[in-house]
Amino acid sequence: GQGVEQPAKLMSVEGTFARVNCTYSTSGFNGLSWYQQREGQAPVFLSYVVLDGLKDSGHFSTFLSRSNGYSYLLLTELQIKDSASYLCAVRDGGSFNKLTFGAGTRLAVCP
Amino acid sequence: NSKVIQTPRYLVKGQGQKAKMRCIPEKGHPVVFWYQQNKNNEFKFLINFQNQEVLQQIDMTEKRFSAECPSNSPCSLEIQSSEAGDSALYLCASSPQISNERLFFGHGTKLSVL
Numbered sequence: 667g668q669g670v671e672q673p674a675k676l677m678s679v680e681g682t683f684a685r686v687n688c689t690y691s692t693s694g695f696n697g698l699s700w701y702q703q704r705e706g707q708a709p710v711f712l713s714y715v716v717l718d719g720l721k722d723s724g725h726f727s728t729f730l731s732r733s734n735g736y737s738y739l740l741l742t743e744l745q746i747k748d749s750a751s752y753l754c755a756v757r758d759g760g761s762f763n764k765l766t767f768g769a770g771t772r773l774a775v776c777p
Numbered sequence: 778n779s780k781v782i783q784t785p786r787y788l789v790k791g792q793g794q795k796a797k798m799r800c801i802p803e804k805g806h807p808v809v810f811w812y813q814q815n816k817n818n819e820f821k822f823l824i825n826f827q828n829q830e831v832l833q834q835i836d837m838t839e840k841r842f843s844a845e846c847p848s849n850s851p852c853s854l855e856i857q858s859s860e861a862g863d864s865a866l867y868l869c870a871s872s873p874q875i876s877n878e879r880l881f882f883g884h885g886t887k888l889s890v891l
Contacts, residue, residue: 697878707884708779709868714878751818763875764833767812767820 670756670768677774678744686739686771688754696759700728700739703751703770712752713739741773749775780804781883783869784851788888790859797855798886802846802871809846810880811838811854814866823867826852827875859890 670690678684690698697716701709715721715730715737727740741748751770757763782801790796802809811823824834826846838844846852856863866887870880 699878699880701882708781708882709870709880710882711879716878753820755820757878761833764822764825765810765880766822769818769820772818 670754670766672752672754672768672771674769675772675774677776680744680746680775680777682744683740683742684744684748684773684775686741686752686754686773688737688739688768690735690737690754690756690766690768692735692756692758692766694758694760695732696757696763698728698730698737698757699755699765700726700737701753701755703753705750709753744775746775746777749773779881779883781869781871781881783867783883783886785886786884788886790888790890792860792890793858795855795857796859796863796888796890797853798867798888799851799853800869800871800883801851802869803881806871806873806881808872808875808877809852810870810872811844811852812868812870814868814885816865820868823854832875856888859888861890864888864890 699714700712703709713728730737753770754768755765780803807828810825813821823838825832844854866885868885870882
């Protein structure tokens, strides 16, 4: 089957960093995406990875290890406004590229 | 600001009533997905379309929901007979192609079934 797991909550301090973990299992991996969702708002695309390694996009970086079924989203120089839910979503290439989402990690950035 | 427009923003229905929500995908996006996000933030895929054709749907959608994406009209998702467990945020997302890495989401329709 297919599943995506994320920790429910994460807390960090303004000016530092936060790493949001995601583990997944899928039969036809075809990429992994990260989305940010604020309360009552639409999920917003942040990053997409399909190859192993670290992808640096400035404030957000993403890491993928396909052999371990693992990814993380790294946020650096945290700001209070980074407080939001961060969703990991895995694409199944054998299923019309359907995205399977995790339940999200609610990040709280404290002053 | 999201360019995927979902209406209504909020919907309140009694058990057994029909509940219909609409989605206008971003211009030029023939691919549309519907997801259900429950109070625990869990996403459930419901159905997806490419143009007017259904690509994939889950069993629940096939039996209890009706959905369509007619040409030149908004897409719609309708629950035929609402149940308390249907209370959730219904998110519509569009994409320029099925292989595109990114989905563009609307703000959702929050359904409450009393």
